[in-house]
Amino acid sequence: MQRQAIALFPTCLLAADDKTVVMLAGDVMLGRGIDQIQRHSVDPRIYEDYVHSAVDYVRLAEQKSGPIPRRVAPEYVWGDALSILRSLAPSVRIVNLETAVTASGTPWPGKGIQYRMHPANVDVLTAARIDCAVISNNHVLDWGREVLPDALSALHRAGVKTAGAGSNLEEASAPAIFDLKEGRILVFAMAHESAGVPSSWAASPARSGVNLLRDLSGNDVIANIKRYRKPGDRVVVSIHWGGNWGYDISPEQERFAKTLIDSGLVDIIHGHSSHHPKRIEVYRGHLILYGAGDLINDYEGIGGYAEFRSELSLIYLPALSKSGAIESMLLVPMRMQRFRLNRASADEREWLLRLLQRESRGLRFATTSEGLILARPD
Template identity: 50%
Template sequence: MGGELVTLFLAGDVMLGRGVDQILPHPGDPALPEAYVTDARTYVELAEAVNGTIPRRAPFTWPWGEALDLLDAAAPDARILNLETSVTQSDDVAPGKAVHYRMHPANLPCLAAARPDASVLANNHVLDYGRPGLAETLDSLAAAGLRTAGAGQDLEEARRPAALSLSGNRRLLVHSLGMASSGIPHSWAATADRSGIDLSDEASDAAAAEVTGRIRQAKRSGDLVVVSVHWGSNWGYAVPRDQIRFAHALVDGGADVVHGHSSHHPRPFEVYRGHPVFYGCGDLIDDYEGIGGHEQYRDDLRLLYLISLEPDTGRLDHARLVPLQAHRMRLRHASREDTGWLHEVLARTSRAFATHITHDPEGTLTVRPPQGP
């Protein structure tokens, strides 16, 4: 089966809660159960101290900034992101966590502005306000016509992939799972009679076999498969060996793309057997602009991932990575200097995976599969 390339937009963490929620038209209760910051508006003030005034009651499109025009120009066949916040007014605070994210359900048009085809939810913040908060999150997203994967009222629902339509009567299946290594409490795991997320304790061979078994069961001829995984620490470029083995096992078992996230900055990329593996896509939207402590990672720099796959094999033709910068809680084009810095870091850290990243004058980073046998 031939045809045009299938282009996917992938994003890392999209966090529309806390400070971001406070600048939108319908801010929720700003009270936070955090040890050091008790008012979400403080995160807006910290960002303003760094880069200048941020409008209150900003339009729903504000946080996306220049990313929306870039996405419209790219016209991807599907848009997939990790929604790293609960969507609720619940006050049922999850115990034992240092950070809690929630956005007011009335601010969901902000998410909808990016027109996501699937929002993956198996992460370490979707139950920040308890199972009542998860129920409201799922109901709010469904009522807004926003499709999800990775969380549900029971394990069967949490493990059900989002099935997106592609041309030629084919589908894109999006599986979402979280790992305990990203800070997800074990109690958040969905069971046969309890809501929650699809949670794996570790990136083990057994866990990979379970996921690939589900891929084989759901995948039909012509389908493409994305496995979206929330795993690992927030900072650093090293990729643990168990994550590499897990990603390879997913591809060997039928996944076409491994969409990893949790890190606050982009991590190395790999093209394994012709298929793209993103070990950490980094944050796309958050309220971290005024928070110091890890400046060496330049977490103000963000990437849009535009992945073009061969339609009949699911193999990577090329990936375009578009650098952006968070400024006044809004995404804008990264400068030439910042793009060059990001290119150097990602090219160097991805070298161990034999990944070659080029940088064009327009400010786009490009990844192509290795040549040769």
């Protein structure tokens, strides 16, 4: 695949009356170290095997990258991403919010990692105008089932819609719905045990929790979508699945994603859990992100898995036709440093470009003169 330079302003490639631009991001982990640098923060005590204060994650990052400010403005962690998103103006902004949202609670028994952010720090999401927080993941109940209402209340009060967890299975499996001038977008969210989600976190008709899939057949998901989808709707299925490291896609994951696309009811598969970007695929005209990668986390000072370069991330901006097919997509390469998103350097962008070219299917990639990556279906 030959690299090209595209000398067009990116919004010209995305913005049109017959297109809808969606922002998708992977894990936004605003708890633990990220929480500790905000204006509000929870008690830093955590009960992990090797770390007993969330502040230690800040110190580890500072040892690697230099001083990190404290009591930062809500915009701080988004850094350079804010001006880019302001320019590209997606219609809906969707992230996987991977943390409990509470100032109280008790660590889940046997859970070795505990993420928690102060409810007042929901303004970090509103600073980036996030519309939808997917909360079906393996950290939303780190501090107990009883504090899930804290998360739902804080997010909804701030105008952030949620999907993937709720007071019962009906609520956890219901979509977040966005009424746009181009039609509705429905976001269904779910998780799978392969991402480390305890089976005991599953919501039931009488119990709060996560929309946890029993299997990856897709049958339950399709049946649920049929209850809500109307003609002309575009549907995003956001799923937390798979391990944190590695590029392999299991046959079950691939079959699940393609079964949903084949149903004619789903337009985008938004997969997450991996700490780095994985394969992107266009299948029958529709977008599959098998692993979007982390966008914001506090891993900066933690060693290991250097070959995956998890400090580098992507923001995905697909442009959808009225039918839900992908017409083009801009990818924004970012680098996390000092707990802030910075524009990736030319070398870092080239590394991500080579990764995408190696792993992806059904797309061709080119760089733009603004330092973004443009993807078009083959």
